[in-house]
Amino acid sequence: MLSIKNINKTYHSEEGDEVLALSDINLEMKNKEFVCFIGPSGCGKTTLLRIIAGLETPDSGTITIHGEPIKGPGPDRGMVFQEYSLFPWRTVLKNITFSLEMKKVPKGQREDIARQHLELVGLSKFADSYPHELSGGMKQRVAIARALVNDPNVLLMDEPFGAVDAQTRNRLQQELLKIWERDKKTLLFITHSVDEAVYLADRVVVFTSRPGRIKEIFKIDLPRPRDRTSVDANMYRESLLSSLGAEIKNAID
Amino acid sequence: MDIGQGLRKRTLELTSIATAIVIWEIVARIINIKYILPSFTSVVSAFIGLVQEGELYRDALTSLNYFVIGIGLAILVGIPIGTLMGWFKSIDRAVDPIIEMIRPIPPLAWITFAIIWFGLTKYAAGFVIFIGAVFPIIINTYTGFKNTPRVLVESGKVLGCVRNIDIIYRIALPSALPAIATGIRVGMGVGWMCVVAAEFFAVSTYGLGWKIWHWNNLHHMDIVLTYMLVLGMIAFMIDRLFRYLVEEWWLKWQSGVVV
Numbered sequence: 001m002l003s004i005k006n007i008n009k010t011y012h013s014e015e016g017d018e019v020l021a022l023s024d025i026n027l028e029m030k031n032k033e034f035v036c037f038i039g040p041s042g043c044g045k046t047t048l049l050r051i052i053a054g055l056e057t058p059d060s061g062t063i064t065i066h067g068e069p070i071k072g073p074g075p076d077r078g079m080v081f082q083e084y085s086l087f088p089w090r091t092v093l094k095n096i097t098f099s100l101e102m103k104k105v106p107k108g109q110r111e112d113i114a115r116q117h118l119e120l121v122g123l124s125k126f127a128d129s130y131p132h133e134l135s136g137g138m139k140q141r142v143a144i145a146r147a148l149v150n151d152p153n154v155l156l157m158d159e160p161f162g163a164v165d166a167q168t169r170n171r172l173q174q175e176l177l178k179i180w181e182r183d184k185k186t187l188l189f190i191t192h193s194v195d196e197a198v199y200l201a202d203r204v205v206v207f208t209s210r211p212g213r214i215k216e217i218f219k220i221d222l223p224r225p226r227d228r229t230s231v232d233a234n235m236y237r238e239s240l241l242s243s244l245g246a247e248i249k250n251a252i253d
Numbered sequence: 254m255d256i257g258q259g260l261r262k263r264t265l266e267l268t269s270i271a272t273a274i275v276i277w278e279i280v281a282r283i284i285n286i287k288y289i290l291p292s293f294t295s296v297v298s299a300f301i302g303l304v305q306e307g308e309l310y311r312d313a314l315t316s317l318n319y320f321v322i323g324i325g326l327a328i329l330v331g332i333p334i335g336t337l338m339g340w341f342k343s344i345d346r347a348v349d350p351i352i353e354m355i356r357p358i359p360p361l362a363w364i365t366f367a368i369i370w371f372g373l374t375k376y377a378a379g380f381v382i383f384i385g386a387v388f389p390i391i392i393n394t395y396t397g398f399k400n401t402p403r404v405l406v407e408s409g410k411v412l413g414c415v416r417n418i419d420i421i422y423r424i425a426l427p428s429a430l431p432a433i434a435t436g437i438r439v440g441m442g443v444g445w446m447c448v449v450a451a452e453f454f455a456v457s458t459y460g461l462g463w464k465i466w467h468w469n470n471l472h473h474m475d476i477v478l479t480y481m482l483v484l485g486m487i488a489f490m491i492d493r494l495f496r497y498l499v500e501e502w503w504l505k506w507q508s509g510v511v512v
Contacts, residue, residue: 055407055411072415073413073415075413078411079408079411081404083404084404085405085407085408086408087408088507089427089506098409098412099412099413102412102413102419103413130506132506132507146412147411147412150412150413
């Protein structure tokens with residue numbers, strides 16, 4: 001359903017240097033699939049996600065969703081950013097209703113929809129709080145609710161749990177899986193954590209260091225709910241780590 | 254919290270003010286020349302007299318009238334200019350050199366033209382105040398828009414807010430509001446200084462600034478000092494009121510002190 005074909009992207013610095021960020025990326029994603037991107041820092045995985053979101057344009061290649069090429073940001077794709085991205089001047093509820101306002105959904109209706117999604121992430125009590133009153137994990141949960149409220153086909157997540165502590169992170173991963181299993185979105189998730197990738201994904205895409213190419217794709221054939229400490233999970237972790245380790249070494253050298 | 258308790262918490266501050274007043278009174282009595290330094294007590298009795306005659310009230314209203322004209326215009330002009338400059342790079346490049354040429358001119362240098370253009374009216378005074386207040390508002394609005402976090406703009410785009418006008422109104426403007434509030438606050442400070450100067454040029458026979466000049470010519474320095482203190486008090490109250498409005502209403506979403 002999401003089809004990435006021959007994507008290339010080069011950045012031009014002000015001094016005129018060219019940096020090849022993405023080179024010949026091809027990937028087919030099935031409907032309702034959970035795919036993780038993993039790779040060394042600066043390998044272009046965020047750039048690819050931003051291209052899919054419509055925030056950047058590739059130099060060449062096409063991305064289609066259900067056969068429709070991407071031309072810019074659109075309601076069929078939701079995105080959760082790595083940084084905290086809630087609008088600080090809006091309450092939690094008003095953050096979630098934002099995209100519905102843009103679609104001109106009537107007020108009562110959009111607040112009902114927003115409340116349902118707030119309940120989904122377990123934050124109903126905080127509907128009238130402002131973002132600065134929330135913890136980091138809560139902010140990202142609201143951001144997820146805000147991205148889901150449009151009912152997108154694809155949910156793009158750029159290291160959404162990178163800045164929260166380990167315990168909260170585990171809980172957020174479980175909640176995300178619950179939402180994903182309920183709503184069955186196609187989910188694209190960037191992470192730096194091999195553990196996170198093995199726990200969450202149907203498939204894990206490993207990127208090479210700059211220029212970003214797809215190095216290897218691992219299919220995680222484990223039933224859910226997964227056991228983080230099982231022998232099988234460890235095996236996947238090991239093969240992912242060794243694939244990734246070579247790339248990180250390259251990136252540092 | 255009752256008033257007594259509130260005052261007790263402010264013992265140090267109140268002692269400090271009381272000490273300053275006592276020293277003032279003693280020094281004034283030692284010098285004993287009203288023209289050089291009127292005593293505190295003479296200023297208090299001058300103040301009471303002015304209040305009873307209703308003079309002070311009328312003067313304050315006159316000055317505030319100029320102030321509102323000037324600041325109101327500065328807000329109406331400054332925020333749109335700052336917005337356009339902060340958001341559109343080409344407008345910034347086109348307008349910035351002009352602003353940077355006019356901005357360093359002290360507002361009081363405009364008084365002659367203000368009178369030529371507007372006559373000896375409240376609009377002449379308002380214009381000088383406008384000149385003083387508009388640049389801090391433009392520059393802070395500009396900075397506020399320039400510093401709109403990229404992630405908020407991109408969040409907006411992903412959520413369906415893609416037209417420039419929508420991004421400005423729904424994302425950049427609210428994000429810039431704290432900076433705009435700071436600009437207005439600074440602008441009001443400069444504007445109030447301009448009130449006094451503008452009134453020296455006899456745009457009216459009322460007004461706090463004009464009365465300083467007037468009573469100075471009559472050598473009533475206790476009244477001059479009274480008007481000076483009233484000018485300070487009103488500026489203080491305007492600033493406090495503005496801060497209260499900003500913190501309680503306008504920017505309630507921000508944590509802690511805003512401006």
